[in-house]
Amino acid sequence: MIPILSSDELKRYDRQILIHEIGVAGQEKLKKASVLICGAGGLGSPAAIYLAAAGVGAITLIDYDQVALSNLNRQILHGEADIGRWKVDSAKEKLGKLNSHLILRTSTVRITDENAGEWAAGHDVIIDALDNLATRYALNKTAQEMGVPFIHGAVNGFEGRALTVIPGQSACLRCLHRSAAPETGKFPVIGVTPALIGVIQATEAIKYLTGIGELLADRLVVYDGLKAKWSEFRVKKNPECEHCGRPPERKTP
């Protein structure tokens, strides 16, 4: 039988294979995994970098935007020379240099209610690294329908939050709110905030893919960078949720 990990890979991931909970078996699971990252910006940059570095076998990265000067305070996959390039092209170059074992697929498609399912198909985990609620909801809904875990992250200023959604088991993003809030346009943010949240999302993905630890399922963590304080709020599935609740025909009268 051909080993899943080459001797080069065993050497490369030696330090994390030493982690009792990961070991060679966990590393093999990471190599066999496929992660969809929607957004190659403030959250998507650190999430993609750390998942690529950790040895996740395949990543699909989607972003319909091009690099702008005002992105560079936080979107660390991109530099000055990338201004005007598609973010996914810039990301592909950086991630390819970081880890040549990575199979990286990219797209500049705009995720919608109609195409989200097509893009989610074949992935083990979805990372929500988006910058607007409408697309987050589209992806959240698709993740529930397709049974793909959905790792939510969002930021504003020095504040960030993360929640892991295990379809059929834990509260989804839609369970938390009565409806999407109106979009506010340009949001304030400093790079250290999405850096932290994006890395938490990557950590959640690694834990889920290797089957270790305790996920942020039904646990919304909120980070206040100015106070250096984490809060954890318990959230629960809403039986009437239009994304993950019982289908109407199965509701008891």
Next chain:
Amino acid sequence: MSVMVNIHKTHRQFTSGLEAVEVDGDTVGECLNTLTQRFPQLKTALFDKKNTLKNQIEIYLNMESAYPDELKKMVKPGDEIHITVMLAGG
């Protein structure tokens, strides 16, 4: 002993910078009513014209989501309410 309401950072401009305010009430709705009577500018930040909570407002009671029917949730002295807001940036 009354109920402590933790004010979100973006709303502290309406509470003279106060991060937490003690209020009285038997339900979350009564507590928020007491709060907005004391700080009237906060009312338009939390409620829409129909006096329902705005979509972006999240209410947690003793660190647990109070959604749905947040305003009807019963509270007792010593309870803690957190007002937070939905985030969308990435």
